[in-house]
Amino acid sequence: NLDSMLVLLQSDLSRQGVPTGAKGVCGSCQKPIAGKVVRALGCAWHPEHFVCARCGGELGGGSFFEKDGRPYCPRDYGRLFSPRCAHCAQPILDKMVTALDKNWHPEHFCCVKCGQPFGEDGFLEKDGQQYCRQDFAELFSSRCRGCGRPILEGYIAALEGLWHPECFVCRECFSPFAGGSFFEDGGHPYCERHFHARRGSLCRGCGEPIAGRCVTAMAQRFHPEHFVCAFCLRPLSKGTFQEQEGKPYCQPCFLRLFG
DSSP states (O other), X not given: OHHHHHHHHHHHHHHTTOOOOOOOBBTTTOOBOOSXXXXXXXXXXOGGXXXXXXXXXXXXXXXXXXXXXXXXXXXXXXXXXXXXXXTTOOBOOSOOEEETTEEEOGGGOBOTTTOOBOOTTOOEEETTEEEOHHHHHHHHSOBOTTTOOBOOSOXXXXXXXXXXXXXXXXXXXXXXXXXXXXXXXXXXXXXXXXXXXXXXXXXXXXXOBOOSOOEEETTEEEOGGGOBOTTTOOBOOTTSEEEETTEEEEHHHHHHHHO
């Protein structure tokens, strides 16, 4: 073969005084190398002897991987030793994402609900599966009793439910509750004025809520000090007034005006 011929030629040249030297001993066949040489893994090789330990294909002209001192072509190294993608089960030969105790091709690590890759917001995990923040919220987050949307950050717990802070307002006027105090009616929050308006306990005279004693007259409620004659503004006693067009009058003013 060629190597034998080169060895004989080397011997002839040496006898003629021409200096020659072997390029090394092949790491596979242990014979001197007089022609082309491949240097890899700390050894010299005949090109035809530097082959993949799995398939036997020559490696001298291309890339290879090393495992336990033996060379492998990229394909066989991937099949034998590379981590497997948790999504496609194929070997990962280049960039890799490690998450949830698994390895992934970067393009395969995506939301299990919408299939989109994760951006700068990252991902959230539930039962060993990864979700984008939007789908995680839609599927698993608590819902606001006010708007029905998912609650992602701060919340208020009230009336046996959770609320976005901006959604916990008076059901009637949508005003926030000063100092955090509110009134409940039918499972809904109300400000003091609209709570009393629903219960019919606003004073007909001043329009403010009635919290203590009241006078009930003309199917309305009054603070005692606000139940007065509509003309002279003197206090009235229940049963000692006259009504005209929904307004109360003392007896003298009623006779003077309508008598």
